[in-house]
Amino acid sequence: MGHQQTMTRAWRIAILLGAAAALAACEEGQGFDFLKKKDAGEEVAAVESAGAEAAGTEEREVEAPDVFQANEDGLWDGRPSLGGVWVAYPGVKDPERVVIRNLSNNKTVIGALFRRERDNPGPKLQLSSDAAQTLDMIAGQPTKMSVVALRTEAVPVAQPAISKPAGSESLPAPDSIEAQPLDPIDKAKAALDKTAKPAATAPAAAPAPKPAQVAAAPARKSSSLSKPFIQIGIFSVKANADNTATSLRGIGILPSVKQGSSQGKKFWRVVVGPSGSSSERATLLKKVKDLGFNDAYFVTN
Known part of the structure; x- marks a missing residue:
């Protein structure tokens, strides 16, 4: 038992001496380099690097x-x-x-x-x-x-250049961190005693509420056709497109109203589909034309 106490005391003394040496090194400015301010030149270089990214592209109708x-x-x-x-x-x-x-x-x-x-x-x-x-x-x-x-074509879009921060060339030199005098032995002993005490048990966190059940959206029907949709018409007034869609729903056809634009002009397309097969698409087209939309035709989407 006496031998064990002697060994424990020796380990405590060694830990205290090691902590003291580390704290002494901090006083001489040899440690904690991550606390130093970043050089102003590095910040400017980071901004310039971000501005040198390649320009992106976007799809436009031409x-x-x-x-x-x-x-x-x-x-x-x-x-x-x-x-x-x-x-x-x-x-x-x-x-x-x-x-x-x-x-x-x-x-x-x-x-x-x-x-x-x-x-x-x-x-x-x-x-x-x-x-x-x-x-x-x-x-x-x-x-x-x-x-x-x-x-529809992919048109390159130039990204705005990121300019240097104003006055970046004349930034003052970063201030150095002043090391405060410490009592290495007392600080190390206090830290060691603190870690020896058992941490208080934190209260158990309340169980997170269960997320509300959300009905899964119906999966989109897959199709092997190159043009599985039927376009009913293109409208410059949204109300006319909505009225057309309503008339289609009256005979059991579920249309979609899709908004688009070209050269600043908005338009709305009414399409139905997709059809899973040629026979299904032909039957759907016949229903649409029987309603009076004789100019309906097959489209990709």
């Missing part, structure tokens, strides 16, 4: 005149039409998203381009009632129009 472009008279015959904003032109192979301009008043709208089925006398460009009303066209009066196809 005009594609090589796909389709027509600059000629257009006509609205004055009759109401379904399908939202669209324009028809002879010889069009596939439906396209286009920007339609009234060159007489410079008003524009985003719509769909279809093939004109009947070649009636007069201007080749035939516009829907929604397109004509948005562009302030007069029924039965030919108007000079411009119709250009749109394509």
Whole structure:
């Protein structure tokens, strides 16, 4: 027993001497380098490094005149039409998203381009009632129009450069940390006695409330079709798109109203789908056309 007490005392003395040496080193400025202020030059270098990151990209709709472009008279015959904003032109192979301009008043709208089925006398460009009303066209009066196809492309976006902090070159030298005189033996002994005492048992934390049960959203149906959706129409007024969606729900079709924009102009697309197979998509298209949306067509999303 006496031997054990002697060994314990020897260990305590060794710990005290080691702590004293460490504290003495702090007094001489040899320890705790992490407390020193960072050099001003390092901060400026960090800011410059952040500003040197590569510029990102974003997707935008840009005009594609090589796909389709027509600059000629257009006509609205004055009759109401379904399908939202669209324009028809002879010889069009596939439906396209286009920007339609009234060159007489410079008003524009985003719509769909279809093939004109009947070649009636007069201007080749035939516009829907929604397109004509948005562009302030007069029924039965030919108007000079411009119709250009749109394509989505990745456009580089320059990131704003991060400038140096004002006055960074003339920053004063960082102040050094003053070492306060310590009594190494007393401080080390107090720290050793504190660690020897058992820590008070902290009260048990209250159990966290269980999160409310949230119903899982229905999983999106997968499809192997390249164009599993059917676009009903493009609308420049959201209320018209919502009304079209409501009429589709009345016959058991669940549509989606998707907002988009191009060159600062907002539009709303009404689409249904996705269909899991060609037969399912054909059946859905027949239902849509039976409701009067004869210009509906297949789209990717």
